[in-house]
Amino acid sequence: xxxxxxxxxxxxxxxxxxxxxxxxxxxxxxxxxxxxxxxxxxxxxxxxxxxxxxxxxxxxxxxxxxxxxxxxxxxxxxxxxxxxxxxxxxxxxxxxxxxxxxxxxxxxxxxxxxxxxxxxxxxxxxxxxxxxxxxxxxxxxxxxxxxxxxxxxxxxxxxxxxxxxxxxxxxxxxxxxxxxxxxxxxxxxxxxxxxxxxxxxxxxxxxxxxxxxxxxxxxxxxxxxxxxxxxxxxxxxxxxxxxxxxxxxxxxxxxxxxxxxxxxxxxxxxxxxxxxxxxxxxxxxxxxxxxxxxxxxxxxxxxxxxxxxxxxxxxxxxxxxxxxxxxxxxxxxxxxxxxxxxxxxxxxxxxxxxxxxxxxxxxxxxxxxxxxxxxxxxxxxxxxxxxxxxxxxxxxxxxxxxxxxxxxxxxxxxxxxxxxxxxxxxxxxxxxxxxxxxxxxxxxxxxxxx
Amino acid sequence: xxxxxxxxxxxxxxxxxxxxxxxxxxxxxxxxxxxxxxxxxxxxxxxxxxxxxxxxxxxxxxxxxxxxxxxxxxxxxxxxxxxxxxxxxxxxxxxxxxxxxxxxxxxxxxxxxxxxxxxxxxxxxxxxxxxxxxxxxxxxxxxxxxxxxxxxxxxxxxxxxxxxxxxxxxxxxxxxxxxxxxxxxxxxxxxxxxxxxxxxxxxxxxxxxxxxxxxxxxxxxxxxxxxxxxxxxxxxxxxxxxxxxxxxxxxxxxxxxxxxxxxxxxxxxxxxxxxxxxxxxxxxxxxxxxxxxxxxxxxxxxxxxxxxxxxxxxxxxxxxxxxxxxxxxxxxxxxxxxxxxxxxxxxxxxxxxxxxxxxxxxxxxxxxxxxxxxxxxxxxxxxxxxxxxxxxxxxxxxxxxxxxxxxxxxxxxxxxxxxxxxxxxxxxxxxxxxxxxxxxxxxxxxxxxx
Numbered sequence: 001x002x003x004x005x006x007x008x009x010x011x012x013x014x015x016x017x018x019x020x021x022x023x024x025x026x027x028x029x030x031x032x033x034x035x036x037x038x039x040x041x042x043x044x045x046x047x048x049x050x051x052x053x054x055x056x057x058x059x060x061x062x063x064x065x066x067x068x069x070x071x072x073x074x075x076x077x078x079x080x081x082x083x084x085x086x087x088x089x090x091x092x093x094x095x096x097x098x099x100x101x102x103x104x105x106x107x108x109x110x111x112x113x114x115x116x117x118x119x120x121x122x123x124x125x126x127x128x129x130x131x132x133x134x135x136x137x138x139x140x141x142x143x144x145x146x147x148x149x150x151x152x153x154x155x156x157x158x159x160x161x162x163x164x165x166x167x168x169x170x171x172x173x174x175x176x177x178x179x180x181x182x183x184x185x186x187x188x189x190x191x192x193x194x195x196x197x198x199x200x201x202x203x204x205x206x207x208x209x210x211x212x213x214x215x216x217x218x219x220x221x222x223x224x225x226x227x228x229x230x231x232x233x234x235x236x237x238x239x240x241x242x243x244x245x246x247x248x249x250x251x252x253x254x255x256x257x258x259x260x261x262x263x264x265x266x267x268x269x270x271x272x273x274x275x276x277x278x279x280x281x282x283x284x285x286x287x288x289x290x291x292x293x294x295x296x297x298x299x300x301x302x303x304x305x306x307x308x309x310x311x312x313x314x315x316x317x318x319x320x321x322x323x324x325x326x327x328x329x330x331x332x333x334x335x336x337x338x339x340x341x342x343x344x345x346x347x348x349x350x351x352x353x354x355x356x357x358x359x360x361x362x363x364x365x366x367x368x369x370x371x372x373x374x375x376x377x378x379x380x381x382x383x384x385x386x387x388x389x390x391x392x393x394x395x396x397x398x399x400x401x402x403x404x405x406x407x408x409x410x411x412x413x414x415x416x417x418x419x420x421x422x423x424x425x426x427x428x429x430x431x432x433x434x435x436x437x438x439x440x441x442x443x444x445x446x447x448x449x450x
Numbered sequence: 451x452x453x454x455x456x457x458x459x460x461x462x463x464x465x466x467x468x469x470x471x472x473x474x475x476x477x478x479x480x481x482x483x484x485x486x487x488x489x490x491x492x493x494x495x496x497x498x499x500x501x502x503x504x505x506x507x508x509x510x511x512x513x514x515x516x517x518x519x520x521x522x523x524x525x526x527x528x529x530x531x532x533x534x535x536x537x538x539x540x541x542x543x544x545x546x547x548x549x550x551x552x553x554x555x556x557x558x559x560x561x562x563x564x565x566x567x568x569x570x571x572x573x574x575x576x577x578x579x580x581x582x583x584x585x586x587x588x589x590x591x592x593x594x595x596x597x598x599x600x601x602x603x604x605x606x607x608x609x610x611x612x613x614x615x616x617x618x619x620x621x622x623x624x625x626x627x628x629x630x631x632x633x634x635x636x637x638x639x640x641x642x643x644x645x646x647x648x649x650x651x652x653x654x655x656x657x658x659x660x661x662x663x664x665x666x667x668x669x670x671x672x673x674x675x676x677x678x679x680x681x682x683x684x685x686x687x688x689x690x691x692x693x694x695x696x697x698x699x700x701x702x703x704x705x706x707x708x709x710x711x712x713x714x715x716x717x718x719x720x721x722x723x724x725x726x727x728x729x730x731x732x733x734x735x736x737x738x739x740x741x742x743x744x745x746x747x748x749x750x751x752x753x754x755x756x757x758x759x760x761x762x763x764x765x766x767x768x769x770x771x772x773x774x775x776x777x778x779x780x781x782x783x784x785x786x787x788x789x790x791x792x793x794x795x796x797x798x799x800x801x802x803x804x805x806x807x808x809x810x811x812x813x814x815x816x817x818x819x820x821x822x823x824x825x826x827x828x829x830x831x832x833x834x835x836x837x838x839x840x841x842x843x844x845x846x847x848x849x850x851x852x853x854x855x856x857x858x859x860x861x862x863x864x865x866x867x868x869x870x871x872x873x874x875x876x877x878x879x880x881x882x883x884x885x886x887x888x889x890x891x892x893x894x895x896x897x898x899x900x
Contacts, residue, residue, distance in 0.1 A: 177636060178735040181691070185635035186627060241631070285628040 005030050007141055007156035009131045009169050013107070014304030014321035015162030016114040020064045021329050023121040027337070030156075031123055034130035034146060034163075039112045049195065049234045050226045051110075052077070052213070052315030053103040056405040060322035063329060066117060070110060074103035075227045081212035084373040085263065091212060092372065092381050095396070096388025100403040102213070102315060104226045134159055134172040139299040158339050159300045162321075165289060167306035173296055184291040189311060189365070191221070191240050192247055193284045196277045198270045200231025207270055208233070213315075215368055218263050221245075222369035235271065238286075238369065247283050286311045288358050294347040298340025301347075303328065308354035313364040314401060316357050316409075323405065324350060353409040360401060360413055380423050383432035383440070391441050418447045455480050457591055457606035459581045459619050463557070464754030464771035465612030466564040470514050471779050473571040477787070480606075481573055484580035484596060484613075489562045499645065499684045500676045501560075502527070502663070502765030503553040506855040510772035513779060516567060520560060524553035525677045531662035534823040535713065541662060542822065542831050545846070546838025550853040552663070552765060554676045584609055584622040589749040608789050609750045612771075615739060617756035623746055634741040639761060639815070641671070641690050642697055643734045646727045648720045650681025657720055658683070663765075665818055668713050671695075672819035685721065688736075688819065697733050736761045738808050744797040748790025751797075753778065758804035763814040764851060766807050766859075773855065774800060803859040810851060810863055830873050833882035833890070841891050868897045 006022055008015045011033035019031045053074060061067040078101045079093035094101060118125060128146040135141075140155040161169025173182050201207045206227055208214060214225040214233070221240060225233040240246040250256050253275045260268050268274065289309040295301040304321035327350055331342045371377045384396040395404055397416025404412060422443060426435065456472055458465045461483035469481045503524060511517040528551045529543035544551060568575060578596040585591075590605040611619025623632050651657045656677055658664060664675040664683070671690060675683040690696040700706050703725050710718050718724065739759040745751040754771035777800055781792045821827045834846040845854055847866025854862060872893060876885065 177638070178737070181638040181640070181735060183637050185637075187633050187635075188627070188631040190631070285631060287628070 003139070003155045003157050004028050005154075005156050007032065007139075007154060007159045009134075009141065009159065009161045010163035010167075010304075010306070011111075011115065011118075011125055011127070012162065012164060012304075013111055013114065013318055014324065015160075016111065016118050017060065017064065017322060018160065018162055018303070018325045018328070019118050019123050020066075020114065020121060021325055022332075023118070023123050024064060025329075025332065029123050030154075031118060031125045032129045032131060032141075032143065033125065033127050035127065037115070037125075037127045038108055039115060049108070050104050050106050050228055051318050052226070053105045053110075054315065054319055054402045055100075056316070056326075056402075057319040057322040058103075059405045060326040063326055064117070066113070070105065070113065071103065073109050073113070073229065074105045075229060076101045076211055077104050077213045077227070078211050079213075080372060081209050081214045082372050083214065083216045083266065085216075085218060087373070091209070092378070093385055095399050095403060096385040096390075097399075097403075100399060101211075102402060104213075104228070106228065107318075131161075131163065131168045133175075134161070134169050134300055136172060136176060136296040136300050157337075158298075158343075161300070161302040161306045162304045163302075163306050165287070165305045165309035167302060169300065170291065170302050170306050172300070173291075173293075173302065176296065180293060180296055182291065182293065184289075186287055186289045189286040190242065191238050191286060191365075193286060194237045194239070194247070194278065194281055196235040196237065196271055196274055196281070198225060198233040198235055199273075205231040206233070207231075215372055216264055216267065217369050217372050219370050221263075223264060223267065224368070235267075238365070241283075250278070253279070288362065290351075290355055290358060292347065292351050294351065295343035298343055301343045303346075303350075308351070308358060310354075310358045310361045311365060312361070313368055314357065314361040316361060316401065320354055320357050320409070324354075356408075356410040356413040357401070360409070360416075376424065376427055379427040379432055380420075383423060383427060383435065386432060386437060387441060387444070390437060394441060394444055415448060418450065419444055422447065453589070453605045453607050454478050455604075455606050457482065457589075457604060457609045459584075459591065459609065459611045460613035460617075460754075460756070461561075461565065461568075461575055461577070462612065462614060462754070463561055463564065463768055464774065465610075466561065466568050467510065467514065467772060468610065468612055468753070468775045468778070469568050469573050470516075470564065470571060471775055472782075473568070473573050474514060475779075475782065479573050480604075481568060481575045482579045482581060482591075482593065483575065483577050485577065487565070487575075487577045488558055489565060499558070500554050500556050500678060501768050502676070503555045503560075504765065504769055504852045505550075506766070506776075506852075507769040507772040508553075509855045510776040513776055514567070516563070520555065520563065521553065523559050523563070523679065524555045525679060526551045526661055527554055527663045527677070528661050529663075530822060531659050531664045532822050533664065533666045533716065535666075535668060537823070541659070542828070543835055545849050545853060546835040546840075547849075547853075550849060551661075552852060554663075554678070556678065557768075581611075581613065581618045583625075584611070584619050584750055586622060586626060586746040586750050607787075608748075608793075611750070611752040611756045612754045613752075613756050615737070615755045615759035617752060619750065620741065620752050620756050622750070623741075623743075623752065626746065630743060630746055632741065632743065634739075636737055636739045639736040640692065641688050641736060641815075643736060644687045644689070644697070644728065645731055646685040646687065646721055646724055648675060648683040648685055649723075655681040656683070657681075665822055666714055666717065667819050667822050669820050671713075673714060673717065674818070685717075688815070691733075700728070703729070738812065740801075740805055740808060742797065742801050744801065745793035748793055751793045753796075753800075758801075758808060760804075760808045760811045761815060762811070763818055764807060764811040766811060766851065770804055770807050770859070774804075806858075806860040806863040807851070810859070810866075826874065826877055829877040829882055830870075833873060833877060833885065836882060836887060837891060837894070840887060844891060844894055865898060868900065869894060872897065 005028045008019050008031045011031050019029045022029045058067050061070050079091055081091050083089045130144050130146055132142045132144055139159050140153050141159055142153050144151045161167050163169055198207055210227050216223040223237050225235045227233055256275055294307045303324040310317055328346055331345050335341050387394045397420050400412035400416045455478045458469050458481045461481050469479045472479045508517050511520050529541055531541050533539045580594050580596055582592045582594055589609050590603050591609055592603050594601045611617050613619055648657055660677050666673040673687050675685045677683055706725055744757045753774040760767055778796055781795050785791050837844045847870050850862035850866045
């Protein structure tokens with residue numbers, strides 16, 4: 001019997017989008033998810049509640065015809081609202097171009113929309129169905145139904161693991177490390193995160209500026225907030241585990257109160273319930289996973305977080321996973337379903353780019369918690385904005401990563417870092433107000449050629 | 451019931467030595483090994499047959515009173531015998547000091563000697579007993595008897611995993627990665643290895659120089675040979691998997707013959723049976739594993755290859771594992787069995803040093819396959835030898851790593867690399883014969899202060 005199904009493990013954001021696109025191409029797809037159907041059960045995936053959707057993600061959604069529908073459920077965030085300790089809050093736009101902004105979107109809402117679309121296309125989705133392991137050469141997955149305990153195996157034409165940072169499919173690659181020469185690294189930050197919330201104002205909706213990503217930078221730690229459609233904000237503390245004021249020491253309501261009064265006094269008024277949430281909600285960890293190869297024998301592939309989990313500080317985790325789907329689709333268009341060729345070209349072209357966004361995301365943690373309220377940095381952002389307003393061919397590093405999906409992450413990183421060096425050097429010498437912007441622009445264009 | 455046993459997983463070189471030392475301290479130890487008893491069954495552990503034992507390993511063996519007995523089963527190797535393609539073989543001593551040499555020893559012989567000693571001390575050793583997983587907080591291991599299939603669990607005062615590069619105990623740490631912030635990396639070389647052999651001469655014993663480690667350097671690949679007591683040599687090809695002449699292409703006797711005739715003609719005479727061995731013996735891969743932490747909750751620890759697998763090119767894998775045991779024993783002496791303190795101090799002091807020898811071993815691959823027959827390199831080795839002969843306080847990088855167990859690997863690496871830079875610079879300017887050795891020595895001593 002011919003195994004003509006493509007088995008996709010994981011019906012999260014990446015796996016479901018991939019399933020939709022492959023079905024649109026007329027391929028037979030089956031989708032497996034270990035969790036219950038999130039449209040019918042309130043579940044915490046243990047991950048952030050809302051996400052920043054930007055151009056790379058939107059381009060992939062456009063590919064499946066869902067961009068407009070998704071944008072209707074988004075809140076545009078046009079820049080960072082920075083809340084220095086003891087100072088006035090100020091707004092720092094993401095771009096000098098009004099059309100360039102990022103979008104706060106609910107993870108659950110977006111995932112549900114994708115699941116609806118997948119079902120509308122007739123894709124069978126098996127919930128409560130955990131993949132235990134994969135026979136790589138046979139493209140055969142062993143499954144367990146989490147409700148009944150029943151175990152069985154299924155073969156596919158190929159198997160694609162989009163089963164997240166804790167991927168079972170990747171674990172099967174790992175189990176064959178010496179044969180595959182499977183390189184792998186996982187690295188955790190010494191910081192963790194905890195989610196809190198600002199509730200909607202009873203009459204007026206959002207209690208603070210709606211169209212911004214809010215940051216309370218405090219050097220070694222920070223709090224951020226993203227708006228939700230219902231008027232609430234999802235608030236996230238990024239905070240060290242250890243040390244005098246680390247998570248482990250904030251272990252009584254009194255210590256927590258003292259800490260918030262010292263560092264986040266204005267947030268106490270916005271979140272009167274912060275202590276209950278703090279002690280109720282789990283503390284998460286933040287890790288980066290890189291690996292290579294992403295495929296075995298042309299039969300099994302991983303993508304999305306399963307292949308490249310990153311820290312959230314560039315808001316690119318979901319965007320990178322969606323971009324995986326678009327790049328994969330481009331290769332299918334070019335090669336047809338010659339899987340070994342598609343898989344090999346995919347991993348070779350894609351891994352250097354996801355390695356790059358992993359590194360950029362780590363850099364951005366320092367920028368967000370320590371630099372956004374720094375004088376030189378503010379100058380540089382002002383200069384970048386003016387340049388973007390005047391010169392259509394200039395994009396800041398942030399804009400290259402976030403608003404230029406035509407540019408692979410690795411190119412965005414290289415050019416962006418060169419630009420940053422130049423601009424920081426210039427800003428250390430004079431204020432943007434005194435600069436000849438034409439001359440600065442000419443220097444920047446030279447970097448593009450280099 | 452008090453759990454007073456220390457459970458050691460893995461009765462290889464590291465685990466057995468550790469068991470011996472802990473028993474000598476009066477602690478109750480149980481030792482578990484998934485393989486059969488190597489003293490009764492001929493088994494291939496899939497690893498190299500002989501090893502280079504040097505000062506760090508000997509110091510640990512001295513600690514348990516076995517140094518002399520082990521040395522009797524060793525063949526001293528006083529330097530490298532380098533066999534350039536088409537040129538005369540030449541001998542390059544490891545040190546300018548006659549007392550500094552390394553020792554070729556049989557892995558199986560040494561391991562058997564340690565097992566005998568462990569049994570003589572009354573340590574129970576359970577063969578055929580695989581550890582499946584460990585409950586970290588309870589220090590409870592799940593075991594399976596590989597002959598009967600029976601599974602059971604046992605608790606220990608603590609559990610120490612010395613179960614090698616594929617460690618099951620490390621896998622249990624890995625399964626709790628987010629809680630432990632368990633950093634991990636595995637990286638494979640694009641080169642693999644294959645073992646061949648030179649058989650003893652019927653009358654005269656060793657067919658080539660007995661007291662040397664032989665190298666046939668060929669730039670992108672190499673063959674080495676280490677002497678055995680029975681007159682044979684264990685020969686190892688280190689060779690790329692891919693490429694025109696890679697392992698995967700050497701897939702017919704005819705291609706192999708052409709390859710050997712071109713690159714290793716003199717080895718054909720020494721190994722008339724090389725083709726049979728080549729196609730019979732497996733091709734192994736070469737990886738580096740680093741991780742941190744090495745312990746969880748003061749209840750479970752990993753050491754040896756389980757914590758830090760390295761490539762074999764510095765001949766330090768076993769030596770580093772034995773040094774683990776010595777350093778661990780020093781901490782036990784200092785702290786007593788306060789396990790959390792001992793484990794924490796052990797991992798913190800030890801990991802930077804095993805990271806260093808991992809990096810040095812990778813560097814040495816390039817040196818061995820590509821540089822040992824290079825003119826500048828030969829000059830530098832000559833200079834180093836003269837310096838070591840004249841100045842008792844000078845040690846080359848190789849000697850610092852190999853003959854100075856008082857110096858942690860990380861210090862040996864730092865000082866050794868600074869020395870190398872200086873000496874290579876000097877050798878690029880003039881021949882050692884023209885140098886003022888006193889002046890060179892003075893410069894080297896300044897590096898020690900830096």
